[in-house]
Amino acid sequence: MTTAAPSPSARLSVIDLELSARRRRESLMARGLRRLRRDRLTLVALSILFILAMLSVFAPVITGAMGIDPNATNPTQGFLPIGSPGNLLGTDKIGRDQFARILHAGRVSLGIGFFGALFSLTIGTTFGVMAGYWGGAFDDIMNWIITTLDSIPSLFILVILSSALRPSAEVLILIVSLIGWTGATRLMRGQTLKLKNMDYILSARAMGASALRIMFVHIVPNIFSYTALALAGGIGGLILTESGLSFLGLGVQPPTATWGNMLTDAQQMFRRGPHLVFVPGLMIFVTVLCLYIIGDGLRDAFDPKTED
Amino acid sequence: MVKYVVRRLLQSIPILFGITLLSYLLMTAAPGGPVAALAFDPRISAAERQRLEARLGVNDPWLVQYLRWLIGDDWMRRDTDGDGIADTAILIPLDANGDGVPEPPGERRGVLRGDFGISFTHRRPVLDVLFERVPATLELSISALLIGASVGITIGVLAAVRRGSIFDNLTRVLAVVFDAIPGFWLGLMLILLLGSQLGLLPMQGRCRVTMDDSCPPVYQRIEYLILPTFILSTGLIAGYSRFTRASMLDVMGEDYMRTARAKGLRERVVWFKHGARNALIPIATFLGPALTGLLGGAVITETVFSWPGVGREAIAAVSQRNYPVVMAVTVYAALATIIGYLISDILYGIIDPRIRLE
Numbered sequence: 320m321t322t323a324a325p326s327p328s329a330r331l332s333v334i335d336l337e338l339s340a341r342r343r344r345e346s347l348m349a350r351g352l353r354r355l356r357r358d359r360l361t362l363v364a365l366s367i368l369f370i371l372a373m374l375s376v377f378a379p380v381i382t383g384a385m386g387i388d389p390n391a392t393n394p395t396q397g398f399l400p401i402g403s404p405g406n407l408l409g410t411d412k413i414g415r416d417q418f419a420r421i422l423h424a425g426r427v428s429l430g431i432g433f434f435g436a437l438f439s440l441t442i443g444t445t446f447g448v449m450a451g452y453w454g455g456a457f458d459d460i461m462n463w464i465i466t467t468l469d470s471i472p473s474l475f476i477l478v479i480l481s482s483a484l485r486p487s488a489e490v491l492i493l494i495v496s497l498i499g500w501t502g503a504t505r506l507m508r509g510q511t512l513k514l515k516n517m518d519y520i521l522s523a524r525a526m527g528a529s530a531l532r533i534m535f536v537h538i539v540p541n542i543f544s545y546t547a548l549a550l551a552g553g554i555g556g557l558i559l560t561e562s563g564l565s566f567l568g569l570g571v572q573p574p575t576a577t578w579g580n581m582l583t584d585a586q587q588m589f590r591r592g593p594h595l596v597f598v599p600g601l602m603i604f605v606t607v608l609c610l611y612i613i614g615d616g617l618r619d620a621f622d623p624k625t626e627d
Numbered sequence: 628m629v630k631y632v633v634r635r636l637l638q639s640i641p642i643l644f645g646i647t648l649l650s651y652l653l654m655t656a657a658p659g660g661p662v663a664a665l666a667f668d669p670r671i672s673a674a675e676r677q678r679l680e681a682r683l684g685v686n687d688p689w690l691v692q693y694l695r696w697l698i699g700d701d702w703m704r705r706d707t708d709g710d711g712i713a714d715t716a717i718l719i720p721l722d723a724n725g726d727g728v729p730e731p732p733g734e735r736r737g738v739l740r741g742d743f744g745i746s747f748t749h750r751r752p753v754l755d756v757l758f759e760r761v762p763a764t765l766e767l768s769i770s771a772l773l774i775g776a777s778v779g780i781t782i783g784v785l786a787a788v789r790r791g792s793i794f795d796n797l798t799r800v801l802a803v804v805f806d807a808i809p810g811f812w813l814g815l816m817l818i819l820l821l822g823s824q825l826g827l828l829p830m831q832g833r834c835r836v837t838m839d840d841s842c843p844p845v846y847q848r849i850e851y852l853i854l855p856t857f858i859l860s861t862g863l864i865a866g867y868s869r870f871t872r873a874s875m876l877d878v879m880g881e882d883y884m885r886t887a888r889a890k891g892l893r894e895r896v897v898w899f900k901h902g903a904r905n906a907l908i909p910i911a912t913f914l915g916p917a918l919t920g921l922l923g924g925a926v927i928t929e930t931v932f933s934w935p936g937v938g939r940e941a942i943a944a945v946s947q948r949n950y951p952v953v954m955a956v957t958v959y960a961a962l963a964t965i966i967g968y969l970i971s972d973i974l975y976g977i978i979d980p981r982i983r984l985e
Binding site: 339465469472473474475476478479480482483485534555559562563566567568569579582585586589595596597600603604607608610611612615 | 644645646649650652653654658784803804806807808809810811812813815816818819823837922923928930931932941942945946953956957960961964
């Protein structure tokens with residue numbers, strides 16, 4: 320650029336070169352975030368999920384300020400319709416305020432989904448990266464365990480376990496993460512296998528990096544997009560699992576509300592209060608849909624293979 | 628091939644043992660045993676309860692109970708002198724209910740000898756109870772699998788051929804949407820809309836209620852199958868269409884596709900004859916996961932639609948602590964999954980000559 324008076328087209332091409340050079344220098348993370356900012360659908364899903372999460376986290380504050388107790392029963396005021404004065408979303412069959420229960424249920428449902436997915440992903444990433452990187456006997460044993468666990472229909476184990484333990488939300492988190500880690504392990508193992516023969520891993524090894532350092536400093540950050548995808552998908556899947564389990568009456572037990580156990584005995588509520596069936600299910604649907612969209616968006620944004 | 632199948636089946640034996648042992652442990656660890664679930668009646672005396680518990684053998688240590696389930700108890704409490712009264716016993720007491728009289732000799736032969744026991748609630752052999760319910764479950768699962776695979780694969784192929792079209796985008800969005808809807812809730816909403824409000828389809832059951840619980844042949848009661856099949860197949864349609872689309876797009880880059888085009892074949896022939904045929908190969912592997920999904924989904928779908936199948940029976944058995952039925956269903960589910968995965972691997976080997984099973 321210091322040469323005298325280059326032609327306009329030459330200058331343009333130099334700027335182009337600089338731009339592409341800058342783009343190449345741009346870190347994966349920065350590029351991902353830049354792409355994410357342009358992805359309207361994912362941003363909308365993120366905002367909706369953020370609002371739902373905030374409503375859930377601050378549920379006690381909100382309902383407290385409104386002076387409603389989600390567990391206060393009032394049998395004479397059962398099955399009030401949506402829009403009743405004082406009960407925004409009406410009341411259930413024993414007169415509990417539906418709006419307060421939806422918010423408090425979101426706390427539990429989102430909590431189970433988030434922590435359950437986080438735990439199984441942590442287990443899965445650890446085992447998956449180790450199995451993929453080390454290979455050999457460790458990999459064989461992990462494979463055997465995973466194949467075994469996967470050949471049990473997990474819903475049966477869940478049904479038996481929850482019927483035996485009558486789980487609280489915390490115990491349910493533990494159960495689902497101990498059952499659900501195999502999928503994440505398989506995913507992370509596969510990604511590790513892809514990465515471990517790449518040149519940068521070889522050079523790290525040549526510089527004397529330890530196996531643990533390679534695994535957790537060089538491999539794990541590079542499979543971040545898959546971790547994010549698995550986390551979003553995992554939360555969604557677990558919210559669905561919890562709702563199915565609770566619908567069968569086997570999940571978290573009342574009076575603690577979850578979006579799933581608000582639908583237990585839904586068939587009996589149809590005639591008098593269809594809204595009691597509609598709203599909790601809609602909350603599950605919207606939340607899970609947002610999570611799946613976010614998962615897809617994150618994958619597209621952070622996938623190093625896709626071009627702008 | 629035979630060697631491979633035998634080895635896989637042998638490998639699944641320890642898995643089956645593990646599953647049944649774990650299930651038995653969990654089930655017996657649950658508070659509130661079968662007798663509490665069977666006899667809510669407060670008038671039943673403590674002595675009577677004890678007699679019932681002794682008869683069902685649910686007071687023995689869980690490992691003994693598991694052994695009885697597995698290999699029977701005719702060797703545990705025996706009648707050696709042929710007078711019809713038990714006189715020797717190992718592992719279990721001779722007089723289990725403490726009334727001073729020995730219990731009758733053990734009669735259970737155990738699962739390994741084909742005896743799955745007597746259902747606590749039905750007072751009939753467990754296998755009889757289950758076999759009555761298997762046809763209903765098969766009817767629902769098979770129709771869901773057929774619909775799911777045919778609709779899903781068709782959508783997947785068409786979406787890949789017209790990549791980026793409105794059809795492609797629409798079906799991809801729908802696949803995500805249907806994945807995110809809780810199946811049982813969608814079922815409830817459809818029952819409410821089509822069954823209750825519009826009266827178009829029956830709301831529940833497998834057929835019109837009859838005196839002897841029997842149902843006419845399927846073709847006379849298709850309307851009862853429509854909603855549950857739809858609910859059970861949505862997940863499969865979404866899964867199959869996504870899998871097929873990805874597989875088609877993979878195949879698109881292959882050399883033989885370019886060769887086919889270079890030969891001047893029409894696009895239609897290239898896509899469907901050269902592309903789809905090869906793209907469908909990996910889809911055989913989807914059968915295993917699809918079966919597991921069906922088994923789990925059937926439990927919930929059968930409950931929503933009061934479908935008299937194995938899944939609904941399983942839920943009832945778990946809440947009634949009906950150990951023999953729970954165990955039988957566990958074995959059934961595990962076997963179905965193991966065999967499903969095996970079949971999908973074998974299919975893969977048959978369809979694709981490049982795959983060698985060893």
